[in-house]
Each structure stands twice: as structure tokens, then as C-alpha cells.
Amino acid sequence: MALHLLRCRAEAITTNLGSEHAETLLALHRLAKVLQFRGALAEAETLQRQAVEAQERRLGAAHLATLASVGNLAEVLRLQGQLAEAEALQRRVLAGREDQLGSKHRKTLVSLNNLALVLQDQGNLDEAEPFARKCKEGGEALLGAANPETLIWVNNLATLLEDQGNLNEAEELYRKALAGGEAHLVRSHPDTLTWVYNLAGVLMKRQNFADAEPLMRRAVAGREEHLGAGHPDTLISVYGLAELLEATGSIAEALGSKGLKGRTFRGWAEVNRFLDLW
Numbered sequence: 120m121a122l123h124l125l126r127c128r129a130e131a132i133t134t135n136l137g138s139e140h141a142e143t144l145l146a147l148h149r150l151a152k153v154l155q156f157r158g159a160l161a162e163a164e165t166l167q168r169q170a171v172e173a174q175e176r177r178l179g180a181a182h183l184a185t186l187a188s189v190g191n192l193a194e195v196l197r198l199q200g201q202l203a204e205a206e207a208l209q210r211r212v213l214a215g216r217e218d219q220l221g222s223k224h225r226k227t228l229v230s231l232n233n234l235a236l237v238l239q240d241q242g243n244l245d246e247a248e249p250f251a252r253k254c255k256e257g258g259e260a261l262l263g264a265a266n267p268e269t270l271i272w273v274n275n276l277a278t279l280l281e282d283q284g285n286l287n288e289a290e291e292l293y294r295k296a297l298a299g300g301e302a303h304l305v306r307s308h309p310d311t312l313t314w315v316y317n318l319a320g321v322l323m324k325r326q327n328f329a330d331a332e333p334l335m336r337r338a339v340a341g342r343e344e345h346l347g348a349g350h351p352d353t354l355i356s357v358y359g360l361a362e363l364l365e366a367t368g369s370i371a372e373a374l375g376s377k378g379l380k381g382r383t384f385r386g387w388a389e390v391n392r393f394l395d396l397w
Contacts, residue, residue: 160198210234213230213233228261270295306341312338315341323363
């Protein structure tokens with residue numbers, strides 16, 4: 120229903136105000152974000168391209184509003200695996216924001232994070248690291264170490280370091296993000312539970328199963344309660360727990376955890392890639 124209403128609103132505004140009016144572009148952006156959230160990435164991409172082209176005609180290629188639209192397009196491309204174009208667009212946004220806003224502005228830091236994510240997805244970990252570090256350090260200086268956005272950037276740097284095999288520093292940063300989340304967000308906040316799960320994962324890689332198990336159980340319980348038993352994040356946590364239990368010899372309980380493969384939920388096909396590995 121909400122998606123239908125957003126479509127109708129976007130069509131009505133376009134008809135009444137024209138395809139390049141600011142209100143039209145805002146309506147297209149909102150519709151594209153909902154489509155992106157629902158996994159309709161190709162349609163979201165089409166709308167974001169329309170927005171970029173309209174902003175370039177209306178405001179110019181270097182305008183900050185145009186760059187915001189370019190960044191939105193780059194993100195939907197990243198989610199579709201179109202990483203070369205996503206990287207080029209994120210570099211364009213970063214350069215424009217650094218030039219107009221400076222290297223310490225929040226939006227510039229967002230662009231550093233976004234470029235690091237694209238490079239990480241491409242496997243260019245060493246190239247991504249300085250952007251991720253600069254983002255994390257800039258967030259701590261500008262927003263404060265306890266700011267929720269800074270904590271997300273701390274976590275993102277940790278995931279990059281984990282991918283590089285730098286497990287010591289990754290664990291340190293995951294603990295830092297989790298401590299901040301527990302102090303400044305509720306324990307059941309989705310971000311806090313993500314950091315619980317990520318810390319458990321790196322502890323498993325370090326063979327520290329004793330410390331990992333209560334964290335993984337907490338991630339499962341928290342996500343089941345607050346996201347639902349069929350949510351992809353919940354299922355991924357359950358399978359992480361199953362992997363841990365197998366590693367520690369608790370085969371019967373592990374198989375019980377894997378029994379969740381029989382659950383159904385909207386969007387199941389999207390996580391079958393993970394489940395079929397078992």
C-alpha cells in the first residue's frame with residue numbers, strides 16, 4: 120500500500136510540476152529508496168538515473184544536490200554488483216564534496232565511507248583502508264567517538280580489517296563499537312546486535328569459542344525478538360551459532376539450529392545463497 124501511494128504521488132507531482140521540479144525529484148528519491156529497501160534494485164536504479172540527469176540539467180554537474188543524487192545512484196549500483204561504475208561515481212562525489220565542503224565535513228566523511236565500501240566489495244582492501252580510517256578518525260573528531268554514525272564507521276573499518284586478516288585490530292574496534300552501542304543505544308538496537316554478531320564472528324576466527332558463544336546466542340535471541348525469526352539477519356545469526364556449535368562439538372544442538380532452514384519468510388530466495396552453503 121505504501122509503495123502504491125508513493126508511486127501515485129510521484130506520478131501526480133511529475134504531471135503537475137514537471138519532471139525537473141525539486142518536489143518531483145524528492146518524490147522520485149523517496150520512491151527509489153523504498154524500492155531499494157524492498158530489493159527492486161533495477162527499478163530503483165532507473166529512478167535514481169532520472170534524478171541525476173534532471174539535477175545535472177537543472178543545477179549543473181557539480182552542484183551539491185546533484186552530487187547527493189549521484190551518491191544515491193552509486194549505492195544502488197553497488198548493491199547490484201555494478202562496482203566499477205559505482206566506484207567512479209563515488210569518487211566523483213567525494214572529489215566534489217572535498218572541494219566544496221572541505222575534508223572534515225560530515226558529508227565528505229560519508230563519501231569516504233561509501234567509497235571504502237565499494238573498494239572493499241571489489242576486493243581492493245589495501246586501497247579501501249585509508250579511506251575507511253580517514254572516515255573513522257574524522258567522525259571521532261567531528262561527531263565524537265560515541266556518536267551512532269561514528270560507531271557505524273568504526274564497525275565498517277573493523278570489517279575491512281577482518282577481511283584483511285588483521286583480527287587483533289578488528290576485534291578491538293568491534294569491542295569499541297559494541298561498548299558505544301551499549302552505552303548510547305539500547306542493547307536491542309539493530310546496530311548494537313550487528314556489533315554483537317560481528318564481534319562473535321571475529322572471536323570465532325580466533326578460535327576463542329568460549330567468549331564467542333554467549334555473544335552469538337545474544338545476537339540470535341535479540342534478532343529473533345526484535346526482527347523476527349524469519350528475518351535474514353536472524354537466520355544468518357542462527358547459522359553462525361550452528362557453525363560455532365559444530366566447531367565446539369555440540370553437533371545435536373547445531374543440527375537443531377540448522378533446522379531453521381525449513382522456515383519460510385518473505386525474501387527467502389535472497390538468503391538461500393547463505394543457507395545452501397550448509
